[in-house]
Amino acid sequence: MDMVRIGYACVNTELPTSSRTCRLASATPERVIELGRENLRALADILRWNERHGIAVFRISSGIIPLASHSVVRGIPWAERLADDLGAVGDLIAASGARVSMHPGQYTVLNSPRPEVVSASLFELEYHAHLLDALGTGPEAKIVLHLGGVYGDQAASMERFASNFARLSTSVRSRLVLENDEKSYTASSILDLSARLGVPVVFDVFHHQYNPSLKNLSTRQIIQRCGVTWQPVDGPQKLHYSDPWPGKPAGSHAQTVDLQAFARFYDLIAGLNLDVMLEVKDKQASVMKVMAYLGA
């Protein structure tokens, strides 16, 4: 049993697309249900592929139910209509022991000063939890979120996050984990809020390089400090890893993993129990590359 498991996000580039969607203007109930069905079947294909290739960690795309949190789509009873396909995916997750998670997009900003942005974010987070609930997963199936904006006052913005967090359902609160970002909120800030809310911390190695903190600690020590925020019910500690894309603006993810750099990182986490999410453009190919390299 491996201590470190490695996974990828949303798309398997060897399989047909998993993300059918539609325009808001064409989002009729029948259309959304049909696209959701196709997306769930494609997700089942990915999970079977993962199991065959020994990949246990996977991030489910937020777009499974297109436009799910939008007011036009919100009332559509997709969980009932798609119960069979949701059950099939849930069975695959349970049978394969896959660790799944989700990661809402850049538009989910729980600490915005704008009430309509917060409201949309609450709906979006509830949709993520609803989907993970419908798949029969427990609180180890995490929803990874960035803290949000700063708006010129970081302390007040963290305060707003805390008060809006309290408005979330038990399901979202049991699944939510906070990630450091490359511009505003350092691992140190995230750990502060984590201590207050009792929410685990996903350490993103790449973001930490651009937006460092806790400079008296080694990277390994920071990872261990984040590890303390994970309780047994949360599942193994999760961590994000990626490389920069040379020549592209800071923050953009590389086409493929750099094996040399990953090997150095792997030495640094030796002996820790981690689920590592690889954020690279070539997805499963990089995971296979790394697993082959480590197995060799």
Next chain:
DNA sequence: CCGCGTCAAGTTCAT
């Protein structure tokens, strides 16, 4: 049928 402009939504930073 194919090319390509556009798509629900926020915030920040670099040019």
Next chain:
DNA sequence: ATGAACTTGACGCGG
């Protein structure tokens, strides 16, 4: 001002 970055390219109009 504009574009690009972030979890993910696909939809669908016009020729």
